[in-house]
Amino acid sequence: MKRMFTAAVAAAALGLTGMAAQAESLKIGFLATLSGPPAALGEHMRDGFLLGVKQAGGKLGGLDTEVLVVDDELKPDAALTKVRGLIERDQVDMLAGIVFSNVMMAVYKPIIDAETIFVGGNAGPSPIAGKACSPYFFTTSYQNDQNHEAMGQYAEDAGYKRMVIMAPNYQAGKDSLAGFKRYFKGEIVDEMYTQLGQLDFSSELTKIAAAKPDAVFVFMPGGMGVNLVKQYAQAGLSSQVPFLSAFTVDETTLPATQDTALGLLSGAQWAPNLDNEANKAFVAAFEEEYGYVPSIYASQGYDAARLIDGAVKKAGGKADKAKLMAAMKEAPFESVRGDFSFNTNHFPIQDVYVVKAVKREDGKYATETVEKVFDDKIDAYVGECGMN
Numbered sequence: 001m002k003r004m005f006t007a008a009v010a011a012a013a014l015g016l017t018g019m020a021a022q023a024e025s026l027k028i029g030f031l032a033t034l035s036g037p038p039a040a041l042g043e044h045m046r047d048g049f050l051l052g053v054k055q056a057g058g059k060l061g062g063l064d065t066e067v068l069v070v071d072d073e074l075k076p077d078a079a080l081t082k083v084r085g086l087i088e089r090d091q092v093d094m095l096a097g098i099v100f101s102n103v104m105m106a107v108y109k110p111i112i113d114a115e116t117i118f119v120g121g122n123a124g125p126s127p128i129a130g131k132a133c134s135p136y137f138f139t140t141s142y143q144n145d146q147n148h149e150a151m152g153q154y155a156e157d158a159g160y161k162r163m164v165i166m167a168p169n170y171q172a173g174k175d176s177l178a179g180f181k182r183y184f185k186g187e188i189v190d191e192m193y194t195q196l197g198q199l200d201f202s203s204e205l206t207k208i209a210a211a212k213p214d215a216v217f218v219f220m221p222g223g224m225g226v227n228l229v230k231q232y233a234q235a236g237l238s239s240q241v242p243f244l245s246a247f248t249v250d251e252t253t254l255p256a257t258q259d260t261a262l263g264l265l266s267g268a269q270w271a272p273n274l275d276n277e278a279n280k281a282f283v284a285a286f287e288e289e290y291g292y293v294p295s296i297y298a299s300q301g302y303d304a305a306r307l308i309d310g311a312v313k314k315a316g317g318k319a320d321k322a323k324l325m326a327a328m329k330e331a332p333f334e335s336v337r338g339d340f341s342f343n344t345n346h347f348p349i350q351d352v353y354v355v356k357a358v359k360r361e362d363g364k365y366a367t368e369t370v371e372k373v374f375d376d377k378i379d380a381y382v383g384e385c386g387m388n
Helices: 007-014 039-055 076-089 101-113 146-157 171-183 202-211 223-234 254-261 277-290 296-315 321-329
Strands: 025-032 063-071 094-097 117-120 137-139 162-168 187-194 215-218 243-245 265-268 348-359 365-377
Touching: 025 039, 025 076, 025 296, 039 063, 039 094, 039 277, 039 296, 063 076, 076 094, 076 101, 094 296, 101 117, 101 137, 101 171, 117 296, 117 321, 146 171, 146 215, 146 243, 146 265, 146 348, 146 365, 162 171, 162 202, 171 187, 187 202, 202 223, 223 243, 223 254, 254 348, 254 365, 265 365, 277 296, 296 321
Parallel strands: 025 063, 025 094, 094 117, 117 137, 162 187, 162 215, 215 243, 243 265
Antiparallel strands: 265 348, 348 365
16 A cells, blocks of 8 residues: 655645745655554654755755655565656656665666666665666665674674674665674674564574574564564573674664663664764754654655755756756765765765663663764775766
């Protein structure tokens, strides 16, 4: 089922006015997973993006902006049909969003073949960063491997010798474990791939208990992460085997895992407590607008809107696509993560941290930075990209 929100709906939700499409307007198709167990990820990303539109007065780059929000349902075939509709029927000026890499890989070629600018808000598959890179693709998130690489380096520095690693069996899961192994030099006792959307991990936990590794590393976003963290504790493993992760313990899952996840460490390029003015203003505005703590997905959605706003302004509008893409390459906005620039493949060069799950003084759960692992991290695939 498709969930589409036109600018009028977004305006009602956010108190925006004057967003009707006009001659000098900007129409954006925004895709996100908004149903099922991982819906929170898409909701955070969407809310961050719409906050960026609101703060621009409903006019990204000074153009009246219409945002068509579509639920991709975490179904590649359905997403492909909807993308074609946005491009051919709705004639959007650009596309943005996408949480999951299997959806991104399904819709990537039709988007690029249509010469439609795409601004990613999460998924960063390795093929797109490498040989399949395109001048029409930009992302304000990361290349999939990056945050997992940070945890591989952390595990190496911590002196762990034997690890069990686990992720869902799809593109981002494969990128995740590849990133971890790139920096962890010890023994991988077991490398487990689960079904995407799996919620019962009893079999995997039995294997972990039997293997007795020094630690585990997992990538299980959304509802998968909620269940895994709870079941890990219920199995009595929390006190025996350290639990490292990325995109598993964050502001989308902490409202459900709560105290069970406190103290757990993850890799991330952003956290709500990053000390820069843009981030402080974003977190305060987001919590005031929506009443919940923003996650990494919200920050990326917000930066995507800010990138579009800055690039359209710099290009003097949307009419000259080549000029607009050239402006985007310069990343003309102040990112909530601080240092931010695009590499030649249009993936970010950015710092990456270890973050920890905490309970704030107001009783809400969040992540906060523990240490910086990488400074100005370049992704592992840019050398395969033919752009310059």
